[in-house]
Amino acid sequence: MGHGGNVIQELTADHREVDELFAQIETHTAADSRRRELADQLTIELVRHSVAEEEHLYPAVRRYVDGGDDLADKEIADHSEVERLLKDLESCEPGDAQFDILIGQLKSSVTEHVRDEEDRLFRLLAGACPPEALGELGEKVRQAKETAPTRPHPAAPDTPPLNKLLAPGTGMVDRVRDMLTGRGKQD
Template sequence: MSYYKLLCHYWSQPCIRTDAYTLSKLSTNNVVSIDIRSQENDIYNTIIWGSPVLYLKMQNSVLFRTAPRYSGRLIQRPFILNQARFDGTTFANRPIMSALTDAIKRDHSVLNEYYEKIVGTDDLDTQTRYQNLFTWELARHSIGEELVVYPAFEKHLGAKGKEMADKDREDHQKVKNVLYKFQSMKAQDPEFLKTFQDLFKDLKEHIKDEENNDLPALERQLDSDSSDGYARSFERTKLFVPTRSHPTAPDKPPFETVAGLMAAPLDKLMDVFRKFP
């Protein structure tokens, strides 16, 4: 897997081509930090905290499109990003995944990466750090889906969409219950890895059904602008939701929104004292 990390200028243009030379000349005003990971043809990125420092380490050029400029504050921003070698083909006619599916699959790929980090080492400190990061990612991802994606199933797919959403919420509840137990375990606990592997087994089944059945059914009902809008809403929602599992909280809006806004500040405060990679 190739790995690049860069700090990009916050452009308002819908699409630009850039490279190391161009980025080195950019102003450091309005910058955001993003991770870009490439694994064969599956492209995904993780937004991390903004910083006024321009740092770049990359081997390939990138094509990227940003969300609209946010006036007045520097915060985490959702990106829709595609990496490609620049061969003269325009961004518009490259075969790319629908935006909402792309955003969700990015998260799934990141969760799988963190899973491998935990089960692939015997170092307790590394396991603890990735335990916290996995919990942080999955908690936000799950609530983002429940607040944005599952209501979209119900809106665009009628009775079938409601059936899909109800099943996905049941899947989430099962995972949340185990995540709630796992997030408080110590890495030296004899049941630590078994609990995590059981959790991820259930999660993988849910992911498989979601990617192969639910999302394609929804995307067939959406035009590109609608899919893009849902993707942006999904990414924005994750900025304001809890970062730990709360299995007794509501799993539908508007009550989940209210509960999330109440729980999120405490979760994020406690995250300051937790270890992360």
């Protein structure tokens, strides 16, 4: 997940990738093992995206946007809900009834969160933040996604400075686990 452009362009492209993963999951039957692979890929993308937003987007919102603290706090709360759902999804098999319930809840939560970011938060940030700062944030977000965790860690800190200190180490452990298990490999 690295697309280029400023922070808004980068994160919007991530949103479209997540939409596509939900659509792919929905095209497979409950018995299809490909659903587990797609759910794992969805988890990886959502966790990396959330960590990058928490490290760089929301501090910028707090800095540049009037009322930014409340906006950032709401978005972080949304992330916490998504992360709890992702953690529950980890233990489900695609044939379990709970798998479909969790995917539905996850899609609903993520869709609402994305709509709020794209319709409100991004517009406010674009109007308040200098274009060069938006560009720098885009690069920081791309770098953060490369070292971010790939698995949900609901108890991990989600605000600076602890999130920036712990995420790279947690991300390294997650990527080693993924490598050893083959999780997240795309054919």
